Amino acid sequence: xxxxxxxxxxxxxxxxxxxxxxxxxxxxxxxxxxxxxxxxxxxxxxxxxxxxxxxxxxxxxxxxxxxxxxxxxxxxxxxxxxxxxxxxxxxxxxxxxxxxxxxxxxxxxxxxxxxxxxxxxxxxxxxxxxxxxxxxxxxxxxxxxxxxxxxxxxxxxxxxxxxxxxxxxxxxxxxxxxxxxxxxxxxxxxx
Numbered sequence: 001x002x003x004x005x006x007x008x009x010x011x012x013x014x015x016x017x018x019x020x021x022x023x024x025x026x027x028x029x030x031x032x033x034x035x036x037x038x039x040x041x042x043x044x045x046x047x048x049x050x051x052x053x054x055x056x057x058x059x060x061x062x063x064x065x066x067x068x069x070x071x072x073x074x075x076x077x078x079x080x081x082x083x084x085x086x087x088x089x090x091x092x093x094x095x096x097x098x099x100x101x102x103x104x105x106x107x108x109x110x111x112x113x114x115x116x117x118x119x120x121x122x123x124x125x126x127x128x129x130x131x132x133x134x135x136x137x138x139x140x141x142x143x144x145x146x147x148x149x150x151x152x153x154x155x156x157x158x159x160x161x162x163x164x165x166x167x168x169x170x171x172x173x174x175x176x177x178x179x180x181x182x183x184x185x186x187x188x189x190x191x
Contacts, residue, residue: 024063026071030086032060033077037088041127051083076137078129087130095130096138098122112142115149 036049052060057068076092077084087095102121103110115135119128139151 024067024071025061026063026067029057029061029063029068029071030075033075033084033086036085038078038080038085039088039091051085053082054084057084076133078133087133092134095126096134098125099131099134110153112150112152113139115151117148
């Protein structure tokens with residue numbers, strides 16, 4: 001602990017930088033993930049484009065890890081073999097259609113759908129993670145027991161896939177948002 005060294009000041013700079021909190025740039029994340037969207041196991045070999053792992057996303061997207069995880073959850077991304085992917089809209093629509101058909105066949109209420117049993121029953125038609133993702137994206141957990149988790153499906157214009165139930169005729173309709181039409185045999189006034 002000797003004497004403090006003496007230094008001379010050569011110049012002074014009056015420019016300063018201020019750190020400001022900014023919003024995460026998640027639009028770029030969506031764009032990157034949609035380049036390699038998941039469209040079923042049978043199409044995986046045809047999937048082209050650079051798949052993104054979490055580290056790649058953190059290095060590319062201006063967002064914290066927490067913001068990135070929240071954004072991935074918001075767009076319904078899933079981690080497959082270490083890479084983050086979004087399920088293509090058409091594939092998600094057909095998966096939701098299978099789920100709704102299962103509800104009708106099993107006479108289950110759309111307000112109380114057994115998630116685990118649905119995943120198990122549809123496992124031959126679509127991967128379990130797709131069934132679970134659809135039920136969690138378009139529903140809300142309403143009950144949980146030791147053997148089952150129950151999800152109540154949401155109905156609303158804010159959904160990417162609209163599903164509708166006609167209570168008297170038990171007919172299902174799955175259609176992309178913004179598309180108007182009717183199911184054969186039903187009048188358009190019920191929706």
